[in-house]
Amino acid sequence: METLSPSSSSMSARQEAATFDEFSMRQSLLFTDSLKDLKSLRSQLYSAAEYFELSYSNDEQKQIVVNTLKDYAVKALVNTVDHLGSVSHKVNGLLDEKVNEVSGAELRVSCIEQRIRTCQEHINRQGCVQQSLVITAPRFHKRYIVPEGESMPESGTTAVAAHQELAFQLTDDLELQKFRAEHHSAIRDRPPSFRRMRSLSPSPTTRTRSASPRKGRSPSPFPHPGKFMSDKRAISPRPTSNLLARSGSLAVRPTHLNSTSTARRFLVEAQKSSSMRSHAERNEHKQMERLPSKGKGFLKALLSKRRSKKDEMLYTYIDEY
Amino acid sequence: MARAGGITNAVNVGIAVQADWENREFISNISLNVRRLFEFLLQFEATTKSKLASLNEKLDVLERRLEVLEVQVSTASANPSVFASH
Secondary structure (H helix, E strand, O other), X not given: OOOOOHHHHHHHHHHHHHHHHHHHHHHHHHHHHHHHHHHHHHHHHHHHHHHHHHHHHHXXXXXXXXXXXXXXXXXXXXXXXXXXXXXXXXXXHHHHHHHHHHHHHHHHHHHHHHHHHHHHHHHHHHHHHHHHHHOOOOOOOOOOOOOOOOEEOOOOEEOOOHHHHHHHHHHHHHHHHHHHHHHHHHHHHOOOOHHHHHHHOOOHXXXXXXXXXXXXXXXXXXXXXXXXXXXXXHHXXXXXXXXXHHOOOOOOOHHHHOHHHHHHHHHHHHHHHHHHHHHHHHHHHHHHHHHHHHHHHHHHHHHHHHHHHHHHXXXXXXXXX | OHHHHHHHXXXXXXXHHXXXXXXXXXXXXXXXXXXXXXXXXXXXXXXXXXXXXXHHHHHHHHHHHHHHHHHHHHHHHHOHHHHOOO
């Protein structure tokens, strides 16, 4: 019951609008009428003043004329005050209404300006984002760019293009894997060194081996292949992946160019170093063996001295008795 | 008789003077109210003028701002690529 249909609400709105328009029209008509009356009041007052002057001079009943003049003046003044009050009220209301309308319009304009400012800020931000995306910051990697074909005095090689270098990388990778497999097989064939075995596993088998250290000693620098692959490579500051990543430079290093020869060279050097290390270890063991033998002799001498002293003491005791 | 005529004349003069004073009081009241009305009209004129001046200033400012907005909108509508979604 309380809900009104849209048509009824629109009708009521129209009626309200019509009543408001009619009210405003009536008010405006009244205002114009009062303005006209106020305009004509001056002439009316002048004519009334002339009439009362003539009647006062000509008529015998001057008191009545004066009283009538007084009443007319009072009524004219009151009417003028009413007219002026209504006109001033109307003008004041009209001005206030216009000022309010202007304030509302200023508010709307400021709102539109703020929206436009926000749009401009958004546009500027989008432009900045676009420009920042367009300008890509250069990235400098650790690489030495040498023109293709020029010789590098330090390495004694020439610079190669990137695609050739990639091919070299692939071949080097394969050869490196082959070298690793060969090296691992060679290491597996050799027995582990005495020191490493002793340090790694204090098992009874190693103790039995420690009895004959020369047999357990191996000339290999890599006593445990698995350990070598896991621990040594993990500790290395430049792993194989880094090596490959570093080979992204245009200047190809001799290690990558002659990887097979270097691998062989590395193997020979490793064998040499292992032989040298084994020789040094042998010397150390000899010295270690010499030292206990010296100690044993010294102990034997001391024991023999003590025994001789004890024998002498025994003999003297027997002699006394 | 002369005394009575003199007294009546004096009474008549007194009445006339009183009436004159009443008329003067009435005229002074009327003139005072007219002056008040005139002062009100002057004050009303001043306030109305100041209000109209402020309204005129506000309308001028509003007109300028609207002109600026119109120019901005016309510029934006002339270059629609600025509002294109990226």
